[in-house]
Amino acid sequence: MRLLLIRHGQTPSNVIRALDTGAPGPGLTELGLEQAAALVAALADEPIGALFASNLQRAQLTAAPLADALGLEVAIREGLREIAAGCLELRSDAESLVAYHGVLVEWMRGQHDARLDGGEACADVFARFNAVIEEAEAVAAQLAGEGVAELAPAVAIVSHGAMIRAWCGRHAENLGADFVAARTLANTGIVVLSGSSADGWTVETWEGSRIA
Numbered sequence: 001m002r003l004l005l006i007r008h009g010q011t012p013s014n015v016i017r018a019l020d021t022g023a024p025g026p027g028l029t030e031l032g033l034e035q036a037a038a039l040v041a042a043l044a045d046e047p048i049g050a051l052f053a054s055n056l057q058r059a060q061l062t063a064a065p066l067a068d069a070l071g072l073e074v075a076i077r078e079g080l081r082e083i084a085a086g087c088l089e090l091r092s093d094a095e096s097l098v099a100y101h102g103v104l105v106e107w108m109r110g111q112h113d114a115r116l117d118g119g120e121a122c123a124d125v126f127a128r129f130n131a132v133i134e135e136a137e138a139v140a141a142q143l144a145g146e147g148v149a150e151l152a153p154a155v156a157i158v159s160h161g162a163m164i165r166a167w168c169g170r171h172a173e174n175l176g177a178d179f180v181a182a183r184t185l186a187n188t189g190i191v192v193l194s195g196s197s198a199d200g201w202t203v204e205t206w207e208g209s210r211i212a
Contacts, residue, residue: 049153086119
């Protein structure tokens with residue numbers, strides 16, 4: 001299956017670098033709305049057959065222009081939400097940012113006991129996201145059987161920066177913690193993967209750059 005993981009557009013909290021992970025969360029800035037609209041052209045060549053977004057407002061606003069252009073309904077799933085910042089929620093100081101992202105890197109390296117005070121457990125985070133991935137695979141298989149596209153239909157998922165990075169670093173066979181730790185994912189940045197939950201996932205491109 002072809003899987004497109006898309007970070008949401010810019011929010012006011014992104015501008016001030018705040019760890020804003022609660023629901024419903026902020027909307028998009030003017031730039032964020034422009035970024036969301038630009039996804040229509042950026043993904044025009046992708047045979048997208050289904051579109052998912054998290055339950056946070058910014059993800060749904062980002063998915064809306066694409067849904068309108070494709071004539072698709074957006075499947076809203078809580079499992080795609082951002083990784084909770086716990087005791088660091090709404091903080092924007094450098095120490096807090098390092099601590100938050102440091103836990104994600106530990107997870108990617110297999111240290112699953114790492115956890116922020118008041119934050120989520122590693123197993124719970126990946127379980128909720130993987131449940132939606134498996135649902136997306138089932139939808140893609142159904143669409144392929146119905147012949148809704150000349151090419152095998154892709155599934156686009158609008159989620160969040162830390163969630164996408166952590167999941168890819170843990171699940172993509174051709175990436176690792178060091179690769180992801182050294183890279184950010186810009187607003188409306190796209191990671192394209194191929195594969196399946198059963199056979200494994202391979203990242204084809206990260207924000208347009210091909211991965212060997």
